Amino acid sequence: MxxxxxxxxxxxxxxxxxxxxxxxxxxxxxxxxxxxxxxxxxxxxxxxxxxxxxxxxxxxxxxxxxxxxxxxxxxxxxxxxxxxxxxxxxxxxxxxxxxxxxxxxxxxxxxxxxxxxxxxxxRERHLQRSSIEAPSLPLRRWGIPQEEERQQRSQEESEQPATPLSHQETLAESLYITRPLLHLMALGIWGQKSWKPWLVSGILDIASLSLMRDPKQMRQAERAELRRRTFLLLYYLLRSPFYDRYSESKILFLLRVLADYVPGVGLVARPLMDYLPVWQKIYFYNWG
Known part of the structure; x- marks a missing residue:
């Protein structure tokens, strides 16, 4: 077979x-x-x-x-x-x-x-750059000056090279990169129902973020990436075994209450209740 x-x-x-x-x-x-x-x-x-x-x-x-x-x-x-x-x-x-x-x-x-x-x-930015010598009316910006200046600074930042990392920050990024492999190794050793892979992964994510410098010294894209990684720590509430033992019943109960008693929310909450078990079982959705 x-x-x-x-x-x-x-x-x-x-x-x-x-x-x-x-x-x-x-x-x-x-x-x-x-x-x-x-x-x-x-x-x-x-x-x-x-x-x-x-x-x-x-x-x-x-x-x-x-x-x-x-x-x-x-x-x-x-x-x-x-x-x-x-x-x-x-x-x-x-x-x-x-x-x-x-x-x-x-x-x-x-x-x-x-x-x-x-x-x-x-595309909009590069289209304007290519037409800077003779800008037509539809390509002109008519926004608030402060907003235009902010967008201009963001564009200039995006054209700068990556911020050099210190030895500590290189270690932090290495921990973040190897965390999925160590988590898979832990799953192979202790199984999917064990708390140890969940804890190993969480410790590595938190350690990686803790070793990074003050985000104010980084480019905007790098700061946004660190914010994204920090937000993804909430995914541990949806990852097994924490989800199976603690989160699942509470999340489904909250969605059911919202669907039953808040007008209009049911259009989103009920399909989400059906889809959440599927999402939780796909590795690259909640662990990738």
Missing amino acids: SLCYDPWPDPQVIGRFADSHELSELVYSASNLLVLVNDGILRKGIPQIPLVSVTQHRLLTWLTVLEHLEVFTEMSSAKLWGENCRWLVIIIIQLAKATLRILLLLWYKAGIQTSPPVTPLD
Whole structure:
């Protein structure tokens, strides 16, 4: 019997979301990849000083492709070949991502790495730059001067190289990069129902954030990334085993109360109640 044959996820858990969710994830991944390819074509026609080498940009691009495809790849492998193959795919993807990120951090000195690594192109900004010699009326900005100055500062910051990291901050970023691999290793040793993988992952995330410098000394994109990582600590409330033992009943009870007694909220709360068990079982949604 094949090692990768048991179907996943359980149809009784997924219900009506089984096919529609995979299709929507395929559309989402394809649209992100299309934007990435289109931005790459547009960037070739934009005169600018390159901040990274061609090789580094390729590594960032491959890392972005992996992030866009990871959820769909996990779901597809689970549905086609089963639970064992799903975990094999997860390990391969996380190992590839960690290798690329460590290479970018230590060899190319890429600093704090954002998600996604290659951000979408600001088309409006570059369109205005290319038309600066003879701006037409539709391209002129008529906003509040303070807002225009803030946007201008943000644009200038985005064109600056990554903030150099100290040895302590390099250690912090290394902890953040290797945390998924150590978590998967802990899962393999102690199992998914053990608290130890959950604790190991949480300690590494908190340690990584604690070792970073004052965000005021960093670029705006780097500050935003650190805020994102801090916010993602709330995901530990939705991660097993904490979710299974404490959060699930309370969250579902709150959603049920809101759906029953607050007009209009049920349109969002009831589908969320049906979808939350599905979301919680997909690794790259709540652990990636």
